Amino acid sequence: MSDERPTTAAMLVIGDEILSGRTKDRNIGFVADTLTDIGIDLEEVRIVADRMAAIVEAVRALSGRYDYVFTSGGIGPTHDDITADAIAEAFGVPLRYDPRATAILQAYYEGRGIEMNEARRRMTRIPEGADLIANPVSAAPGFAIRNVFVMAGVPAIMQAMMDDVVKRLPAARPLVSETIEAGRGEGDVAAALTGIQERFPDVRMGSYPYHDGTRFTTRLVLRSRDVAALAAAAAALRAALAAL
Structure with a gap:
């Protein structure tokens, strides 16, 4: 078994x-794909309401449990955008108008002939000690504090911010995968799959039943950072399936 501990998020x-269903989340899948590509395991996703206590509790719990936490939503100009307030509360630091963020937004709005009113100025409030995350779409920055990256909820903006975030993350060995069509039902392959999983603990094995239009069958997906172990496990599984 490999001694390398995966980086978690x-x-x-x-x-x-999101919770009311008015907006359909498009950010979770994007973050999951991005982290998988660079070898970071996304192990938990939480969705919370715009409630200070809920955000504070979640940030404290997740930041203590995982290497990185990525947030989306709640850093806009309206009264219910309280993510910055909650992050500051969670880490016990002041929330202040940040001169770096102020300069960025002033230049952005002046260049478009838009007034820098109090609502827009609200987006320059950043927890003390945080680094800014670039926002090439609408200028208002996100921020990173400790192991938490705070980004917008609008998918186009969040995805642009994630481009900046990725540059700050460590390179890890990405997961590689192999898919095997079992050609039979999940109940028929469960014992063989369990036996192979026990032999290859560094290879994650998933079983996904589906109907192919004619019958119920199973797709088996193997994932690992160890290419040799993945190949050996796939060969062993194919042999076990052929023997059924």
Whole structure:
């Protein structure tokens, strides 16, 4: 078994609009794909309402449990955008108007002939000690504090911010995968799959039943950072299936 501990992450999605169903989340899948590509395991996702206590509790729990936490939502100009307040509360630091963020937004709005009013100025409040995350779409920055990266909820903006975040993350060995069509039902392959999983603990094995239009069958997906172990496990599984 490999001694290498995988880098782990969680995602915190913030917003009443997600929980009510008015807005369909498009950020979880994007973050999951991005982290998988660079070898970081996304192990938990939480969705919480725009409630201070809920956000604070989730940030404290997730930041203590995982290497990184990625948040989306709640850093806009309206009264219910309280993510910055909650992050500051969670880490016990002041929330202040940040001169770096102020300069970025002032230049952005002046260049478009838009007034820098109090609502827009609200987006320059950053917890003390945080680094800014670039926002090439609408300028208002996200921020990173400790192991938490705080980004917008609008998918186009969050995805642009994630481009900046990825540059700050460590390179790890990404997961590689192999898919095997079992050609039979899940109940028929369960014992063989269990036996192979026990032999290859560094290879994750998933069983996904589906109907192919004619019958119920099973797709088996093997994932590992160890290419040799993956190949050996796939060969062993194919042999076990052929013997059924």
